[in-house]
Amino acid sequence: MASDAVSSRRTGLSLSKQVSHDSGHARIRWERFLWLPGLLYFFLLLLPQGTFLELSLHADTGAGQVSDTRSLANYIGILSDPFFLRSIWQTFYLSLIATAISLAIAVPTAYALARIGGKLATISLSLILTTSLITVVIKLMGLSIFLSPAGLLNQMLLGTGIISQPLILINNQIGVLIGLVQYVLPILVLLLFGVVQTIPVYLEEAAEIHGATRTSIFLSVIVPSMKPSMVSGGLIAFNMCMGAFTSAVLLGGGRVLIMPVLVQQYIIQRAEYGYGTALAALLLLFVFAANVSVGLWFVRMRRARPVRAGA
Incomplete structure (x- = not known):
């Protein structure tokens, strides 16, 4: 019996060694091909973008023609022209305002849906997800009809006597701003909803036991816990707004010349x-600089935060 036990133990050890040996060989075989995604990334993204940016160093000599020499003339011309500087500033502040408005709406919405739960939350999230999957052009066309002087919104406001004449909400910056908010808001709600679900409910219950109001609980417990995700989600929304083209065309009526339109x-x-490629390169540079600046600021704020006793 003892010899059988020793024999079976040896057999088990040899089998485990064989399995680990085979898995090690399989892992090595797979690791040999890990460079393939990087190569695909290079050919599909980095190489085309590099070619695109290289074209920005050539001055235009005619319709569809560029010079053979490289220079910074395009960049100097853009950065020294007040028209382009206004477009850059307009793109930046519209994106910033749209991001702030979207966060202000998305944070309480995500919190409410996460805490309500049940069928209502499921239906609401399904509707939000469905709207985010609809083509942007279709959504903006419906929004332009809704916001037009003869649209439903103006008719409701006129019918209730709140306004005496229709509001001009399209073909201007207001329309573009509304379109940008509609564009990024569903994504922010879905992103922050998952974050709220990770915040323990007992933190709110403890604060409520100590006499905190629902508003103070939301501002002092929920919002600080969501701050990292709010920063990352805000950056995603800002990047999307900076590159948004359709909102400015359909709701701006060609009058709001942000950088993607140019x-x-x-x-x-x-x-x-x-x-054109120089404008695109500058847009990419500004977005990159904004992301790096916010990232460095957030890291500095986290390091400067005092460590509490017992934490």
Whole structure:
């Protein structure tokens, strides 16, 4: 019996060694191909973007033609022209305001849905997800009809006597701002909903036992716990707004010339590829700088936060 037990133990050890040996070989075989995603990333993203940016160093010589020499003339021309500087500033502050408004709506909405739970939360999240999957053009066309002087919103306000004449909510910055908020709001709600679910309910219950109101609990417990996700979600929303093109075209009526619209005009309509790619490169640079700045600020704030006793 003892010899059988020793024999079975040895057999088990040999089998486990064989399995681990085989799994190690399989892992090594798989690791040999880990460079393939990087190669795919290089050819599908980095190489085309590099070619695109290289074109921005060539001055336009005619419709669809660029010079052979490289220079910074396109960048100097853009950064020294008040028209382009206004477009850059307009793109930045519209994106910033749209991000702030979207966060102000998304945070309490995500909190309410996470705490309500049940069928109501499921139905609400399904509707939000469905709207986020609808084509942007379809959503903006419906929004333009809703916001038009003869649209439902103005008719309701006129019918209730709140206003005496229709509000001009499209073909201006207000329309673009509303379109940007509609564009990023569903994504922020879905992102923050999952974050709220990770916040323990007993933290709110403990604060309520000590006499805190629901408003103070939300502001002093929930919002600080969501701050990292609010920063990352805000950056995602800001990046999306900075590159949004359709909202400015359909709700701005061609009058709100943000940078994505100018890129489209110079590359597609005017075939001035040098100037158009330089505008796109500057837009990418500004977005990158904004992300790095916010990231560094957030890291600095976390490091400067005092450590509480017992934490």
